[in-house]
Amino acid sequence: MNAPIISIRHLSKRYKLGLTFRHDTLRDQIAAWFKRDGATSKSEPKEIWALRDVSFDVQEGEVIGIIGRNGAGKSTLLKILGQITEPTEGEVIVRGRLASLLEVGTGFHQELTGRENIFLNGAILGMSKAEIQRKFDEIVAFAEVEKFLDTPVKRYSSGMYVRLAFAVAAHLEPDILLVDEVLAVGDAAFQAKCLDKMREVSQQRGRTVLFVSHNMAAIQALCGKAAHLKGGSLAGFGPVEEQIRVYLGEIKKAGAEGTLSVPLGGLLELRKLEFTPQPVVSGEDLHFTCELASRESLRLMDLHLIIMSGLGVRVAIVDLRHPEGIPHQLRPGELLRFNGVLKNLPLVEGEYRVGLFQNNNHYYGDYLDLATFTVANAPTSGPNVPYKAVHRGFVELQSKFEIERIAPKQTT
Amino acid sequence: MGKIPVQRPVLMSRTGIHMADNQRNTADYVRIIRPRHGLAALDWRELWRFRELFLFLVWRDILVRYKQAYLGIAWAVLQPVLTTLVFTILFGYLAKFKENGIPYSVLVMAGLLPWQFFANALSESSQSLISSERLITKVYFPRLIVPSSAVVTGLVDFGIGLCLLAILMLANGVAFTPALLMLPLFFFVAFLAALAAGLWFSALNVKYRDVKYIVPFLVRIGMYVSPVGFVSTKVPEQWRFIYSMNPMVGVIDGFRWCILGPAFEPNWTAFAISIGVILVMLAGGAIYFRSTERTFADVI
Numbered sequence: 001m002n003a004p005i006i007s008i009r010h011l012s013k014r015y016k017l018g019l020t021f022r023h024d025t026l027r028d029q030i031a032a033w034f035k036r037d038g039a040t041s042k043s044e045p046k047e048i049w050a051l052r053d054v055s056f057d058v059q060e061g062e063v064i065g066i067i068g069r070n071g072a073g074k075s076t077l078l079k080i081l082g083q084i085t086e087p088t089e090g091e092v093i094v095r096g097r098l099a100s101l102l103e104v105g106t107g108f109h110q111e112l113t114g115r116e117n118i119f120l121n122g123a124i125l126g127m128s129k130a131e132i133q134r135k136f137d138e139i140v141a142f143a144e145v146e147k148f149l150d151t152p153v154k155r156y157s158s159g160m161y162v163r164l165a166f167a168v169a170a171h172l173e174p175d176i177l178l179v180d181e182v183l184a185v186g187d188a189a190f191q192a193k194c195l196d197k198m199r200e201v202s203q204q205r206g207r208t209v210l211f212v213s214h215n216m217a218a219i220q221a222l223c224g225k226a227a228h229l230k231g232g233s234l235a236g237f238g239p240v241e242e243q244i245r246v247y248l249g250e251i252k253k254a255g256a257e258g259t260l261s262v263p264l265g266g267l268l269e270l271r272k273l274e275f276t277p278q279p280v281v282s283g284e285d286l287h288f289t290c291e292l293a294s295r296e297s298l299r300l301m302d303l304h305l306i307i308m309s310g311l312g313v314r315v316a317i318v319d320l321r322h323p324e325g326i327p328h329q330l331r332p333g334e335l336l337r338f339n340g341v342l343k344n345l346p347l348v349e350g351e352y353r354v355g356l357f358q359n360n361n362h363y364y365g366d367y368l369d370l371a372t373f374t375v376a377n378a379p380t381s382g383p384n385v386p387y388k389a390v391h392r393g394f395v396e397l398q399s400k401f402e403i404e405r406i407a408p409k410q411t412t
Numbered sequence: 413m414g415k416i417p418v419q420r421p422v423l424m425s426r427t428g429i430h431m432a433d434n435q436r437n438t439a440d441y442v443r444i445i446r447p448r449h450g451l452a453a454l455d456w457r458e459l460w461r462f463r464e465l466f467l468f469l470v471w472r473d474i475l476v477r478y479k480q481a482y483l484g485i486a487w488a489v490l491q492p493v494l495t496t497l498v499f500t501i502l503f504g505y506l507a508k509f510k511e512n513g514i515p516y517s518v519l520v521m522a523g524l525l526p527w528q529f530f531a532n533a534l535s536e537s538s539q540s541l542i543s544s545e546r547l548i549t550k551v552y553f554p555r556l557i558v559p560s561s562a563v564v565t566g567l568v569d570f571g572i573g574l575c576l577l578a579i580l581m582l583a584n585g586v587a588f589t590p591a592l593l594m595l596p597l598f599f600f601v602a603f604l605a606a607l608a609a610g611l612w613f614s615a616l617n618v619k620y621r622d623v624k625y626i627v628p629f630l631v632r633i634g635m636y637v638s639p640v641g642f643v644s645t646k647v648p649e650q651w652r653f654i655y656s657m658n659p660m661v662g663v664i665d666g667f668r669w670c671i672l673g674p675a676f677e678p679n680w681t682a683f684a685i686s687i688g689v690i691l692v693m694l695a696g697g698a699i700y701f702r703s704t705e706r707t708f709a710d711v712i
Contacts, residue, residue, distance in 0.1 A: 015710065026620035083552040084709045085443060091446035098443075106550045111476050124551055175441070374451040 003095060003210050004057035006081070007178060011090035012232075013051040013076050048263070050076040050231040053090070056308045060096075060175075060186055063202045064303075065223035067216070067247050070355075070367040072229040074212045078178045088127070096175030096208070099126050110154040113255065114145050114164055117153055119295070119333070121168045135171045143167035170197050176208045177201060198222060214368045215312035220286040248310065250370050251353060264358060264367050269293045271335065273305075273354065279374035282396055284343045290338040292330065292354075299327035300336075302359035310351040315394045317357075318342065326386050327361075348392045374405055425677025448706060454698055455554065458542050462553050474568055483650070488572040496521045496580075499641050514672055515584045521577050522671040523640040525618045526602045527572045530609070530660055531631045537562035537610030538627045545712050555705045556698075559565040559614040559675045563606050570599075589673035596712060598666035604662050605659045611697030615704050639664050643676070650683055659693065 051073040066074045079085045082100040107124035108117050120131035143164040202209045226243035230238040236243050262270045272291035279287040305318040355368035478484035504516030535561035544558050617623040638660040647655045665678035
């Protein structure tokens with residue numbers, strides 16, 4: 001067997017928390033230099049290990065899913081492989097051309113035309129001018145924007161914009177492709193197109209793909225193996241079904257324990273996210289408690305819980321913004337608690353995963369897989385056996401109908 | 413593997429550059445990613461490999477800038493013309509400055525052009541990394557490309573300014589001198605000064621959020637501190653040494669000499685001091701930039 005195309009050896013990455021928020025201004029930094037005693041009395045910034053001693057090998061042509069909860073180190077791993085950030089310890093040996101597909105449309109400029117953006121974006125993604133020229137017609141055809149090539153992309157519809165951006169990215173020809181889940185923006189049809197293209201890239205052209213996603217259906221469909229990260233360490237590496245099973249078990253366990261302390265970016269912390277009763281019967285009330293703390297004063301402008309299906313499809317959100325339209329204020333040491341209820345939960349039985357989106361005055365982000373809840377089927381009334389849950393979608397509709405039998409019209 | 417020939421390695425290894433591009437074999441693309449420590453030197457090979465991206469960024473900035481053709485070009489014309497006009501009215505007519513029979517407007521504009529090139533390049537490049545945040549957190553390339561391309565983009569405005577100056581000189585009957593041949597040399601020095609300042613301030617701007625307020629202030633003060641509205645021989649002899657620590661002093665004096673002739677020959681000691689300051693700033697800027705660049709994606 002050839003040498004692995006990627007060898008990851010004892011890879012660790014340490015972030016100093018608060019680095020971003022301390023000495024934020026040159027003025028403070030200079031003041032700190034002069035006030036020597038002040039500098040020492042200040043508490044050392046807390047460190048977190050986003051990755052800790054991760055080692056595994058990827059063989060040429062493999063499609064590896066990278067799974068794990070938020071903060072498990074998935075994106076950090078891709079960023080190190082893509083040389084966007086440096087590891088603190090360990091090393092990676094990469095034997096091939098590598099490109100990151102971290103976000104469709106990176107480097108697009110609104111004022112420039114479609115034609116100009118193809119060249120610019122191609123160059124940014126690592127294509128040479130000659131390579132772009134060679135593939136130009138193909139890219140344009142794939143994106144179906146022939147008529148608008150000389151129109152600034154700011155006048156494009158969002159569909160055209162995404163198609164063009166994806167077309168450029170899809171025509172990259174690296175040996176190794178890194179894909180972060182932000183690729184999965186857009187509607188269902190577009191996601192399907194992305195997944196098809198990735199399947200083509202891996203199966204027909206024998207490329208190696210590393211794929212980060214919370215969408216277990218996509219991971220299962222595309223990947224042969226998965227690397228399961230947990231708290232920065234490698235919890236498992238092997239056949240995809242097995243890793244997904246272990247991972248879903250892990251989320252369920254965390255949800256059952258109720259109290260936790262999950263960092264949500266640099267400042268916020270989720271102290272509790274609990275759903276009762278567990279399981280909840282479909283159609284009954286589901287109560288929830290959510291507690292947030294922060295290491296520095298901040299204002300939360302946006303906040304909602306994201307409810308996703310077991311395989312990672314977004315089902316609904318629970319809006320937790322302040323009812324008066326003002327931001328939530330949060331000071332260090334304080335706890336912001338939300339007690340609420342989802343009335344007559346109209347969900348089909350099954351396992352649901354809960355995430356959270358927040359936007360505060362320092363940063364914003366999605367944090368997925370923070371808790372789960374289980375919905376049990378409601379007792380059936382009547383002689384019909386309910387259809388299987390997989391056939392019923394996610395929502396139990398309250399429906400009513402009348403039956404009328406209409407005899408065929410008599411014709412003479 | 414490698415069924416599709418790849419034209420040129422763009423996003424790849426340090427060792428791969430010397431191999432034949434189309435007889436690619438993955439073993440030739442080995443790259444080792446490990447932590448770097450200490451101060452970092454420039455990686456010229458890598459910069460050369462990313463030259464196309466550099467040119468694309470310059471091309472983008474120029475396109476965007478002159479896209480609204482009238483506004484873009486009008487701004488490039490109005491900025492030097494209006495500033496020259498204000499200086500001429502204020503100091504030329506009211507304060508009655510005059511030098512060696514050269515019309516004051518020509519004198520001002522000859523100093524103003526290199527200054528405005530420097531000031532614009534500094535403003536643009538100091539913001540360049542911040543405004544490329546999305547690129548920097550998503551894609552790998554030598555970060556040095558970003559502020560450098562912002563400095564290079566300023567060449568277009570400078571070229572427009574030179575044409576305006578030529579028109580002004582013809583209109584005032586000021587003769588062109590052989591010293592004009594030295595202009596590219598002094599321009600190169602101005603370029604290095606702008607690059608040095610751009611490297612420092614773009615890297616500082618990533619880490620410290622108040623730098624974006626400091627730069628416009630420096631630019632505003634700098635125009636009066638530098639010999640734009642006057643000739644540096646006006647500065648008392650005992651202060652000349654300190655004064656020449658301002659890197660733009662040597663550059664602007666040199667420009668005047670090229671454009672207005674031997675009567676404006678610069679003080680070469682002062683010029684050497686300015687050059688020395690620029691080179692130290694440039695080396696320091698490159699080292700600071702390279703050493704902090706590894707954390708850009710983490711703190712930006």
